[in-house]
Amino acid sequence: xxxxxxxxxxxxxxxxxxxxxxxxxxxxxxxxxxxxxxxxxxxxxxxxxxxxxxxxxxxxxxxxxxxxxxxxxxxxxxxxxxxxxxxxxxxxxxxxxxxxxxxxxxxxxxxxxxxxxxxxxxxxxxxxxxxxxxxxxxxxxxxxxxxxxxxxxxxxxxxxxxxxxxxxxxxxxxxxxxxxxxxxxxxxxxxxxxxxxxxxxxxxxxxxxxxxxxxxxxxxxxxxxxxxxxxxxxxxxxxxxxxxxxxxxxxxxxxxxxxxxxxxxxxxxxxxxxxxxxxxxxxxxxxxxxxxxxxxxxxxxxxxxxxxxxxxxxxxxxxxxxxxxxxxxxxxxxxxxxxxxxxxxxxxxxxxxxxxxxxxxxxxxxxxxxxxxxxxxxxxxxxxxxxxxxxxxxxxxxxxxxxxxxxxxxxxxxxxxxxxxxxxxxxxxxxxxxxx
Numbered sequence: 001x002x003x004x005x006x007x008x009x010x011x012x013x014x015x016x017x018x019x020x021x022x023x024x025x026x027x028x029x030x031x032x033x034x035x036x037x038x039x040x041x042x043x044x045x046x047x048x049x050x051x052x053x054x055x056x057x058x059x060x061x062x063x064x065x066x067x068x069x070x071x072x073x074x075x076x077x078x079x080x081x082x083x084x085x086x087x088x089x090x091x092x093x094x095x096x097x098x099x100x101x102x103x104x105x106x107x108x109x110x111x112x113x114x115x116x117x118x119x120x121x122x123x124x125x126x127x128x129x130x131x132x133x134x135x136x137x138x139x140x141x142x143x144x145x146x147x148x149x150x151x152x153x154x155x156x157x158x159x160x161x162x163x164x165x166x167x168x169x170x171x172x173x174x175x176x177x178x179x180x181x182x183x184x185x186x187x188x189x190x191x192x193x194x195x196x197x198x199x200x201x202x203x204x205x206x207x208x209x210x211x212x213x214x215x216x217x218x219x220x221x222x223x224x225x226x227x228x229x230x231x232x233x234x235x236x237x238x239x240x241x242x243x244x245x246x247x248x249x250x251x252x253x254x255x256x257x258x259x260x261x262x263x264x265x266x267x268x269x270x271x272x273x274x275x276x277x278x279x280x281x282x283x284x285x286x287x288x289x290x291x292x293x294x295x296x297x298x299x300x301x302x303x304x305x306x307x308x309x310x311x312x313x314x315x316x317x318x319x320x321x322x323x324x325x326x327x328x329x330x331x332x333x334x335x336x337x338x339x340x341x342x343x344x345x346x347x348x349x350x351x352x353x354x355x356x357x358x359x360x361x362x363x364x365x366x367x368x369x370x371x372x373x374x375x376x377x378x379x380x381x382x383x384x385x386x387x388x389x390x391x392x393x394x395x396x397x398x399x400x401x402x403x404x405x406x407x408x409x410x411x412x413x414x415x416x417x418x419x420x421x422x423x424x425x426x427x428x429x430x431x432x433x434x435x436x
Contacts, residue, residue, distance in 0.1 A: 011265065014154025015258050021158040022254045023320060024165060025177065030325030031244030031251075031333055037113040038174045039250040040106035040239060041120030042181065044232050045094075049131040049185065051224040053153060056135035058356070059217040061142045062276075073199075075213070076140050080133070082213050087132040094125040105232065106246065108239030116174065123178035130185035137192035140199055149195045153188050160184030219364045223355060226371035227348070230378050230401045237382045237400075241391040244333065249397060251321060252337045256345060259305050263349040267298055268356045275360040284361070288420055291357045295350060302349040306342050313338045333394050341398025347374075347405030354412055366419065370412035374404030 029035035060079070064072050094101065102109070102117040109117060131153075138150035164180025172179070231253060238245040271294045278287045314335045322331050351374075355367035381400035382391070390396045 011151070011154075011261060013152075014158065015261070017155050017158035017162070018254065018258075019320060021161050022251060023323070024162055025247075026251060026321040026326040026330070027324035028165070028169065029174070029247065030327060031247045031330040032325065033110065033113055033243050034116070034174050035247030035250075036106070036109065036239060036244060037116040038120065038177060039246045040109065040113075040235060041102070041117045041124060042178065043235055043250055043253075044105055045121070045124045045127060046181070047228045047231055048225075049127060051221065051228050052128075052132050053135045053138070055217050055221040055224060056132075056139050057142060057150070059220040059359070060136070060139045063213075063216060064139060064143045072143065076136070079136055079213055083132055083136055084129070087129045091125045091129045094128065095122050098122045098125070105236055106239040107236055108241070119175065120178045123175060124182055127182040127185035130182070130189045134185065134189040134192045137189070137196050140196050141192065144199065146195070149192055152191070156188040156191070157181060157184035160187055219368065220359055223359075223364070223367050223371045226368075226375055227352070227405075229375045230344075230404055233375060233378055234382065234398065234401045237386060237391060238397055240386055241394075241397060244330070245337075245394070245397065248330070248333045248337050248394065249341075251317075251334045252341055252398070255309070255316070255338065256341060256348075259309065259345055260348050260352070263298065263302055263305060263345075264352045264356075267294060267353055270294075271353070271357055272360040275357050279361050287357075287361050288416070291354065291416075294357070295354060298350055298353050299346075302346045305349075306345045309345065310339060310342050313342075336394030337397050339398075340395040341402060343402035344398065344405045347402065347407075347409045351405060351409040351412060354409065354416075358416075363419075366412060366415045370408050370415065373408040373411050374401070377404035377407050 025035065025038065029038065064075060098118045098121040101121055102114050105121075106114065106117055134153065138153070141147070141150055160183045161177055161180035164183060165176040168176030168179065235246055235249055238249045271290065275287050275290060278284075278290070314331065317331045317334050317338070318328075321334065322328065351367075351370065355371070358364065358367050378400040381403055385391050385396050385399065
């Protein structure tokens with residue numbers, strides 16, 4: 001209970017500071033061209049870092065928890081070297097290939113916006129290493145039930161970004177946001193390193209192959225990356241839809257991400273440990289029943305959240321963002337984007353909860369296969385809408401992502417049902433996960 005309250009408080013503070021960060025961007029930039037460049041550069045790297053942190057906590061912490069203290073520290077030391085090398089190479093690659101990345105992430109940007117995006121990407125690239133290393137240290141803290149420091153990740157990022165943007169706005173403009181973001185990731189790394197000082201000690205080299213360290217986190221990272229790719233793809237299409245559309249999409253995603261987090265994380269925190277316990281008892285039948293009950297409750301909550309979001313979207317957007325350079329026209333555009341993206345709340349929440357449960361049940365292939373559906377559908381639908389000239393309508397921008405996530409969840413449930421039928425489970429259990 002205490003740990004859950006600490007984690008919940010960290011999520012709440014992170015979201016509060018996150019809204020202030022986005023509100024500051026809205027106040028200074030609105031939905032103008034500079035906001036598009038900032039969104040295209042910051043969005044994908046921020047998404048990657050969030051996926052990386054969640055992967056470490058979801059997949060790497062159990063690996064550490066299953067080992068005794070000496071072995072645990074050996075695995076931790078080995079993981080620092082392995083993950084540190086991979087993330088350092090990834091950050092360096094982003095810096096070197098920033099120009100083609102900018103074209104890939106924002107194909108519809110003007111030459112001036114492209115140049116700004118390229119510079120922003122280079123400034124943000126080191127945050128990938130900082131955030132990844134901080135996540136490894138946070139995983140060690142989780143093994144000792146020390147949740148406060150890991151829970152401050154978003155607070156560090158958002159708080160430092162806000163301060164840096166305000167201080168450097170007149171001198172550096174939008175680049176102050178990128179500098180602050182990277183500094184926030186560095187600050188979190190420094191805090192987690194200091195917080196684990198009493199837990200770390202010299203250990204003998206652990207003969208653990210890198211493949212063993214990377215397999216389980218790597219599979220969840222692949223799943224989460226495929227789901228997150230929907231956001232990246234939609235933002236890329238938004239750069240073809242007109243000036244300010246990429247920024248409008250990012251403002252909308254701030255609202256969507258908050259709702260999905262509060263829908264999925266509490267339910268997953270309750271279901272995943274119980275499913276892992278049932279897996280240890282080899283009670284697969286009861287595990288699927290539990291997943292089915294959880295999905296029915298999640299479906300109700302997600303449907304209520306979706307309807308409430310659609311009905312309240314305009315006054316909420318006006319209240320949060322409509323200040324400074326974020327005009328009434330900006331509110332209209334963002335509200336339209338949210339309308340098209342709102343159904344993704346239902347598909348995203350249900351699919352993510354189901355996938356986390358299946359990973360806990362050691363059934364990773366089904367969520368991995370299902371995760372290819374949303375991005376495929378999104379690219380196909382968005383390409384069609386762009387060819388028809390309909391992406392200029394803000395409502396159409398999120399349709400591909402919404403359809404893809406709903407289709408992905410439907411395919412995942414179908415695979416679960418087929419798997420259970422092949423295992424000759426009793427009829428009552430066959431339909432529990434598909435009654436959503």
